[in-house]
Each structure stands twice: as structure tokens, then as C-alpha cells.
Amino acid sequence: MGRYHGRSTTVLKPRTTQEVSEIMKWCNKRRIGVVPQGGNTGLVGGSVPVDNEIILSLSNLNKVRSFDPVSGILVAEAGCILQSLTDYVAPHNHIMPIDLGAKGSCQIGGNVATNAGGLRLLRYGSLHGTVLGLEVVLPDGTILDQLTTLRKDNTGYDLKQLFIGAEGTLGVITGVSILTPPAPQASNNVILALPSFDHVLPLYQTVKRQLSEILSAFEFIDRTAYDLAVKHGQGRALSEEEVDGAECFVLVETSGGRREHDEEKLADLLELLITADKPLVNTGVLSQSPAQFSSLWALREGVTEAVSKExxxxxxxxxxxxxxxxxxxxxxxxxxxxxxxxxxxxxxxxxxxxxxxxxxxxxxxxxxxxxxxxxxxxxxxxxxxxxxxxxxxxxxHGIGAMKTHALPYSKSATSIALMRKIKAVFDPHGIMNPGKVLELM
Ligand SMILES: Cc1cc2nc3c(=O)[nH]c(=O)nc-3n(C[C@H](O)[C@H](O)[C@H](O)COP(=O)(O)OP(=O)(O)OC[C@H]3O[C@@H](n4cnc5c(N)ncnc54)[C@H](O)[C@@H]3O)c2cc1C
CATH class of the missing domain: 3.30.70.2740 (Alpha-Beta Plaits)
Structure with a gap:
């Protein structure tokens, strides 16, 4: 974003969990601030130092430790890039439960640290559900090994949940155990041009009812966002006739077990939407090939990039x-x-x-x-x-450095006081990603 700049002089790139532990021990003793950095794609300045902290890059912890094709459980080091993991599980007919526009650069450790949502949350839920275990190095160098692959484990406090979304303020995530769902046998998408925003809600209700179990994404782009994406060459632009008078657009994705069945459902939906007494959409463009599927998605995913170019x-x-x-x-x-x-x-x-x-x-x-x-x-x-x-x-996106002052708009004073107490338990010297999530006192 070009918005945050630190004054760090040092980047460390450990190759093992043990090395991360040694670094943290050393820094903790000397009260040196440490900023964990994954793919550096975060949008709230969380991975950028506020002052002269050491940057701890996880990019060399990039191995898959195990994958069980029967259960779909993947155990990977934190620095694995999301796209690489997607490619790794693909031949086993599995997908990652998370997908986002930054997948070519962001790391699974960064995804977990930010509790990233992304494009598949509607279907597969949040990382609080799909992450089964974590390995974390605490600020004093202790290695907390909770890298289990159990689906069920009700043995007291579920500590790993604290690190999911903590944005590197409680410890350094070095390993992630995550449940990967079976790959859908067929994925389709359609982009719908809506005459008015007022149609989005009824459209969502209709789409949910008609597509039920095969609906996997329902994404919204207003007209300005669409025009910017097109201007910057993101994805397949619709024809002038197709966008005529559209106030906004919705991208619907289906993921199911049988292509013909899903295509039929989507085509029926489109027909229903267009021929209704009061049509909910002006028009809809169904992808007809894998290339078109990707280029319709690019219209939505490319908005972030188009905005930064503008x-x-x-x-x-x-x-x-x-x-x-x-x-x-x-x-x-x-x-x-x-x-x-x-x-x-x-x-x-x-x-x-x-x-x-x-x-x-x-x-x-x-x-x-x-x-x-x-x-x-x-x-x-x-x-x-x-x-x-x-x-x-x-x-x-998290709080990072950008929204610390605004936290009270969403969290009560009691919640923030408890968060500070939890931070003090893990990081009494305040060396873990200082000035992020909670304001410096
Ligand atoms: C084009 C684009 C699209 C995006 N789309 C989405 C989206 O749909 N949904 C969404 O939620 N986000 C989205 N993002 C934001 C971003 O990609 C996510 O927040 C992502 O999860 C960050 O991962 P990262 O590896 O780049 O982490 P970084 O940016 O490097 O770090 C993010 C935070 O996590 C901490 N951190 C990183 N790695 C670790 C670790 N191993 N241990 C402890 N702390 C760590 C950092 O200190 C920092 O606070 C998007 C960003 C871009 C550029």
C-alpha cells in the first residue's frame, strides 16, 4: 500500500522452528521487538515494523510435513505460499479451504495469523474451524507444539484459537495442521448485471434457495469497482449491451459433484431471474470454459489490484x-x-x-x-x-497498525482489558509485533 514504513535494519530468515526459538529467546532477553512477516500482503500494516524492530521472515520455513489423502489433513510449515499448497493437494483431489486474491504471495502462517476470510468462507467456514492444530514459538522461545491432526479434541482450553487472528502479537506460528476438503468435481460461475442494488438481497435469497448445496460464492461488485477492474485489464469485460444500465454486479460460483447437474441448475436459475415478472437481473454471463471461468473471477479478484494502480x-x-x-x-x-x-x-x-x-x-x-x-x-x-x-x-483484514485507535468501536472496554491481560501472559515484555492490534501504552 506504500502507507507504512519502518526503520528496521535487520531481516532474519530462519530455516527451522528451532532457529525461530533461538531468535526469540535472544530478542526476549534483550527486549528487542520482533515483527513476524509472511508474504507481506496484509492490508493493515501488520507485517511492517512501526520502529526499528527485527523482521522475522518465515519464507524459508516452506516445507510440507505431511498430507493424508484419506482424511485430507495437511501439515505444513508456516512459510508455505497458499498457491503452492493448493498445487500440492490438487493431484490428491483436494483443495485448500481458503482462497484469496493474494494467494500467489501470501503464506499459510500469515493467513492463520490474520484469520483471513477470502472467497471460500461461505462454503468452508473460517480458519477457526478448519485449522486443527498449530506449532507456535512463544516470545520467550518456548515451542508450543499443538500440531495435532485430530478432528475432535475437547481437552480444556483450545489455545490454538488465540493465535488465529492474533496478527503475530502473541507468538510466531511455525506450523499449521489444516483440514482440506475434497475438490469439487465441477465448478461453474456466472456474472449477473443488476439494474439496482435493491435487487441484491432478494437475489441472494433466490440464489441460495435455487442452488442450495452447490452454491460456493456470492460476491458483489458495484459499478465503480467493475469499471475500474475493466479499465485496468482485470478479467473479461462484458459487452456494452450486457452492462447497460447496471448499477452493480454479482458473481455466483457453484461447486458440486456433477457438471451437467450443476450447469442445468445454473441455467434454470438464470432463466428464472431473467424471465420473472420483475426481473432481478438485466443479464447474466455464464462461463463456458475454464479460461472464461478464471476471467470472470478475475473481474472480482482484480478489483484490489485495479484500485492500487489507480x-x-x-x-x-x-x-x-x-x-x-x-x-x-x-x-x-x-x-x-x-x-x-x-x-x-x-x-x-x-x-x-x-x-x-x-x-x-x-x-x-x-x-x-x-x-x-x-x-x-x-x-x-x-x-x-x-x-x-x-x-x-x-x-x-485485521487491526494491524492501521486500526488500533479504532478498536473500541467494535470491542467493549471489558474485552480490550481482557485482551491486554492475555497479551501480558504470553508476551510480558511486549516484544511481539509491538503497536499492532493493541495500541502501545
Ligand atoms: C490482492 C489482495 C487480495 C486480498 N484478499 C483478501 C481476502 O479476500 N480476504 C482476506 O482476509 N485478506 C485478503 N487480503 C489481505 C492479505 O492477503 C491476508 O491478510 C493474508 O492472510 C496475509 O498473509 P501474509 O502471509 O501476506 O501475511 P503478512 O502480510 O506478511 O502478515 C500479516 C500479519 O500476520 C502476521 N504474521 C504473518 N506470518 C506470521 C506467522 N507465521 N506467525 C505469526 N504472525 C504472522 C504479521 O506480523 C502481520 O501482523 C488480500 C490482499 C491482497 C493484496
Missing amino acids: GKAYKYDISVPLSSFKDVVDGTREHLRSKGLLHDKAVKYVLGYGHVGDGNLHLNIVADAYLPEIQDALEPYIYEVVALHRGSISAE
Whole structure:
């Protein structure tokens, strides 16, 4: 994002868990801050030092330790890149339960540390469910070996859950045991152009009812996001006729057991949507080949990249009720306009896209440069809007360095006090990723 810069002079790249342990012991004794770094694709500045901490890169811990094709349980080192793991399990007809636009660079350890959501959460649930065990090096160098492959284990406190989503503030994840689902035998997708945002909710209900068990993704892109993706060559653009008058788009993916059966269901759905008395969509484009399947997905996945090519992005990854997605985006645009900030020299675009199926809106404000007056106009405005909806200020990207000050909008004082106590138990000297998640005292 080009937004966060530390002053570190040292990057360490251990090759074994034992080396990670030695490093942590050494740093803990000398009270040296350590920032665990995975693929560095995080969007909240969590993997960037705030000062001169040591950067601990996990990229050399990149081996698969075991894979059981019967249970689908994969045990991998934290530095394995998500795409490599996807490729590793593919010949065994399995997939990773998580998928995201950054899969070519992000690491499984980073995914677990951020509790990344992504494109498959609707179908396979969160990492809190699919991660079966973790190996973690604690700040004092102790190796906590909880790398079990058990599906069921009710033996007291489930400590691994604390490290999932802790963003490297409690320990360094060095190994992950994760349940990989069988690969669907057939995947299809369709992009739907909607005349109005008001159609998204009824569309979601209809799609869920019609596709039931084969529905695997329901992703939303507003018109501005779509236009930017197309402008920057992301994916297959629809024809002018197809986008005519569309206010927003929805990408629906199915993953099932038999291609003909799934295709028939999708075609029936499309017919129903288009021929209804009050059509919910203007048009829909069904992928006809693996290449088209990927290029329809690229329209959605490419929005992040398109935004970063367009300018400097203020990114808000929020959970709010689905019915208010559009109001939040439009309200933010109007708010910026009222402050005189919506013009070529300041904010160029306000757009929304995201994982509708999970109630997760990515609200992006694209400007020419990061300017204090834009920042002041956006915050606390957006956090107040989120709090009004009893939403979350971070649906999936985490808190990092970016949102520590805003944590009270989503967590009560009691919760934050307990979080501080937990942090003190694991990291009494405050060397683990200082200034992330919890503000420095
Ligand atoms: C194009 C694009 C699309 C994205 N799409 C999504 C999406 O759909 N859903 C989503 O949730 N996120 C998304 N992200 C954000 C990001 O990719 C995820 O947060 C990802 O999980 C981060 O993994 P990483 O390995 O790059 O971690 P990093 O960015 O290196 O680190 C992220 C945080 O985790 C900590 N950390 C990293 N590795 C470890 C470890 N081994 N032990 C302890 N702490 C560690 C770091 O200190 C930091 O706080 C996207 C990012 C991009 C650029």
C-alpha cells in the first residue's frame, strides 16, 4: 500500500522452528521487538515494523510435513505460499479451504495469523474451524507444539484459537495442521448485471434457495469497482449491451459433484431471474470454459489490484448488514462531497465490493495521495457508521497498525482489558509485533 514504513535494519530468515526459538529467546532477553512477516500482503500494516524492530521472515520455513489423502489433513510449515499448497493437494483431489486474491504471495502462517476470510468462507467456514492444530514459538522461545491432526479434541482450553487472528502479537506460528476438503468435481460461475442494488438481497435469497448445496460464492461488485477492474485489464469485460444500465454486479460460483447437474441448475436459475415478472437481473454471463471461468473471477479478484494502480487507497473492510451496503458507500461519497474533497486533486472514487454471503463490505476510497484532510474526513466518520450498525471495523483484514485507535468501536472496554491481560501472559515484555492490534501504552 506504500502507507507504512519502518526503520528496521535487520531481516532474519530462519530455516527451522528451532532457529525461530533461538531468535526469540535472544530478542526476549534483550527486549528487542520482533515483527513476524509472511508474504507481506496484509492490508493493515501488520507485517511492517512501526520502529526499528527485527523482521522475522518465515519464507524459508516452506516445507510440507505431511498430507493424508484419506482424511485430507495437511501439515505444513508456516512459510508455505497458499498457491503452492493448493498445487500440492490438487493431484490428491483436494483443495485448500481458503482462497484469496493474494494467494500467489501470501503464506499459510500469515493467513492463520490474520484469520483471513477470502472467497471460500461461505462454503468452508473460517480458519477457526478448519485449522486443527498449530506449532507456535512463544516470545520467550518456548515451542508450543499443538500440531495435532485430530478432528475432535475437547481437552480444556483450545489455545490454538488465540493465535488465529492474533496478527503475530502473541507468538510466531511455525506450523499449521489444516483440514482440506475434497475438490469439487465441477465448478461453474456466472456474472449477473443488476439494474439496482435493491435487487441484491432478494437475489441472494433466490440464489441460495435455487442452488442450495452447490452454491460456493456470492460476491458483489458495484459499478465503480467493475469499471475500474475493466479499465485496468482485470478479467473479461462484458459487452456494452450486457452492462447497460447496471448499477452493480454479482458473481455466483457453484461447486458440486456433477457438471451437467450443476450447469442445468445454473441455467434454470438464470432463466428464472431473467424471465420473472420483475426481473432481478438485466443479464447474466455464464462461463463456458475454464479460461472464461478464471476471467470472470478475475473481474472480482482484480478489483484490489485495479484500485492500487489507480491511486492511493483508503481501505475499510467492514461488516455491516447487507441491506446497508449501498447506503454506506453512497453516504461516504456524499460525506466527502460535502467536505469539498470529491474532485480530481483529492478523492477520485468511492467504491464498494465484497463477500455478500458473509456480510463483508470492502469500502475503498481512492485518492491521488494520502492527505491528512481526507483521513480526517473519513475517520471517525466511517467507524461511527459501523458502530451505528453494530458492525465490525475489520471483517477480515485485521487491526494491524492501521486500526488500533479504532478498536473500541467494535470491542467493549471489558474485552480490550481482557485482551491486554492475555497479551501480558504470553508476551510480558511486549516484544511481539509491538503497536499492532493493541495500541502501545
Ligand atoms: C490482492 C489482495 C487480495 C486480498 N484478499 C483478501 C481476502 O479476500 N480476504 C482476506 O482476509 N485478506 C485478503 N487480503 C489481505 C492479505 O492477503 C491476508 O491478510 C493474508 O492472510 C496475509 O498473509 P501474509 O502471509 O501476506 O501475511 P503478512 O502480510 O506478511 O502478515 C500479516 C500479519 O500476520 C502476521 N504474521 C504473518 N506470518 C506470521 C506467522 N507465521 N506467525 C505469526 N504472525 C504472522 C504479521 O506480523 C502481520 O501482523 C488480500 C490482499 C491482497 C493484496
